[in-house]
Amino acid sequence: MRTLVLGGDGFCGWPSALHLSAHGHDVTVVDNFVRRRTDEELGVRSLTPIRSLAERVQAWREVTGRDIAVVELDLAHDYDRLVDLLATVRPDAIVHFAEQRAAPYSMKSPAHKRYTIDNNLNGTHNLLAAVVQLGLDTHVVHLGTMGVYGYESVPVDLPEGYLTVSYVDRVGDTHSRDILYPTQPGSVYHLTKSLDQLLFQFYCRNDGVRITDLHQGIVWGTQTEETALDERLINRFDYDGDYGTVLNRFLVQAAIGYPLTVHGTGGQTRAFINIRDTVRCIRLAVESASDVSGRVRVMNQVTETHRVADLADLIATTTGATVHRLPNPRAEADANDLAVRNDRLLGLGLDPTRLATGLLGESVDIAQKYADRVDVARIPCTSFWNEGRRVAYEQHTVH
Numbered sequence: 001m002r003t004l005v006l007g008g009d010g011f012c013g014w015p016s017a018l019h020l021s022a023h024g025h026d027v028t029v030v031d032n033f034v035r036r037r038t039d040e041e042l043g044v045r046s047l048t049p050i051r052s053l054a055e056r057v058q059a060w061r062e063v064t065g066r067d068i069a070v071v072e073l074d075l076a077h078d079y080d081r082l083v084d085l086l087a088t089v090r091p092d093a094i095v096h097f098a099e100q101r102a103a104p105y106s107m108k109s110p111a112h113k114r115y116t117i118d119n120n121l122n123g124t125h126n127l128l129a130a131v132v133q134l135g136l137d138t139h140v141v142h143l144g145t146m147g148v149y150g151y152e153s154v155p156v157d158l159p160e161g162y163l164t165v166s167y168v169d170r171v172g173d174t175h176s177r178d179i180l181y182p183t184q185p186g187s188v189y190h191l192t193k194s195l196d197q198l199l200f201q202f203y204c205r206n207d208g209v210r211i212t213d214l215h216q217g218i219v220w221g222t223q224t225e226e227t228a229l230d231e232r233l234i235n236r237f238d239y240d241g242d243y244g245t246v247l248n249r250f251l252v253q254a255a256i257g258y259p260l261t262v263h264g265t266g267g268q269t270r271a272f273i274n275i276r277d278t279v280r281c282i283r284l285a286v287e288s289a290s291d292v293s294g295r296v297r298v299m300n301q302v303t304e305t306h307r308v309a310d311l312a313d314l315i316a317t318t319t320g321a322t323v324h325r326l327p328n329p330r331a332e333a334d335a336n337d338l339a340v341r342n343d344r345l346l347g348l349g350l351d352p353t354r355l356a357t358g359l360l361g362e363s364v365d366i367a368q369k370y371a372d373r374v375d376v377a378r379i380p381c382t383s384f385w386n387e388g389r390r391v392a393y394e395q396h397t398v399h
């Protein structure tokens with residue numbers, strides 16, 4: 001299949017592009033390289049030494065004999081070039097990773113909030129409008145987030161995108177219908193993903209665009225079978241307070257003898273997925289396009305749930321690290337329960353990778369191998385959801 005991977009130079013996009021290519025898809029990576037420029041803005045770098053996209057693609061060609069095309073394009077602001085690209089390639093599938101993906105980064109300042117809204121919503125809407133303008137029968141696969149559901153405890157397993165509700169009409173008859181599960185975004189980043197859902201619902205209903213929205217959990221790990229083939233193909237490994245996901249941050253902290261930073265009680269339960277399963281899920285979604293019609297297909301892209309405190313204890317036991325609890329910079333409940341349905345991806349053949357499989361050790365090894373690249377000043381979270389949480393955090397660290 002002719003497949004565009006938008007944001008294909010990023011943490012999830014790059015290994016997904018390789019995985020699709022390895023399975024015979026004709027892949028074009030589209031990126032504006034803003035994530036690399038954000039490293040410069042924040043004064044941080046990936047724990048792993050990632051090569052330029054040109055070097056990565058050349059290495060992939062040398063190792064596998066497969067070609068990946070590259071197009072530099074800003075999805076949110078180069079609409080005419082986007083239309084030209086789609087008209088030329090006429091892709092069977094478009095995998096959409098081209099959004100600012102970090103909740104803490106989206107809450108750093110009014111400028112970061114505005115950028116996240118501008119980039120994410122304009123990019124998504126430009127893509128949908130261009131597909132309709134050209135009359136393409138293209139399957140759009142979007143990487144969403146479990147965060148659209150919110151993180152309160154509910155007495156049911158979170159369904160895959162839709163909730164069946166019943167109501168009584170004016171004459172007393174009872175009816176039911178499916179609605180999008182009510183969103184409770186906890187950051188501006190999560191807000192954009194919630195608004196994406198409405199864009200998808202409209203363009204699916206109004207124009208018949210075929211869309212799969214993958215509500216992904218927190219990703220851990222860094223390597224996949226494809227990125228491990230050559231050191232030049234290695235994937236990103238973020239550990240900083242803005243972009244580092246919680247388990248990867250713990251692994252880096254343990255590797256350098258830095259206390260594991262648990263924010264708040266650690267009672268927050270989150271959904272997780274290994275990066276190897278992320279790329280498999282993307283491919284399964286792309287290759288099952290025939291299942292998508294009538295309404296947006298929503299799939300929960302998760303494999304297991306864990307409490308943050310339990311993860312810290314697991315890493316501490318595995319590596320000998322200590323745990324340090326700090327005030328929570330986020331505006332969220334101190335604790336929550338979470339159970340999630342993931343029937344659709346399991347039905348497509350996903351064999352989940354879990355923490356108990358031994359891949360945790362692989363991640364520990366990578367963290368230790370590149371520990372000399374860590375800037376400890378970038379480990380603490382410096383984004384706060386409100387001023388009160390900033391004050392609490394600063395008072396705690398002073399004393």
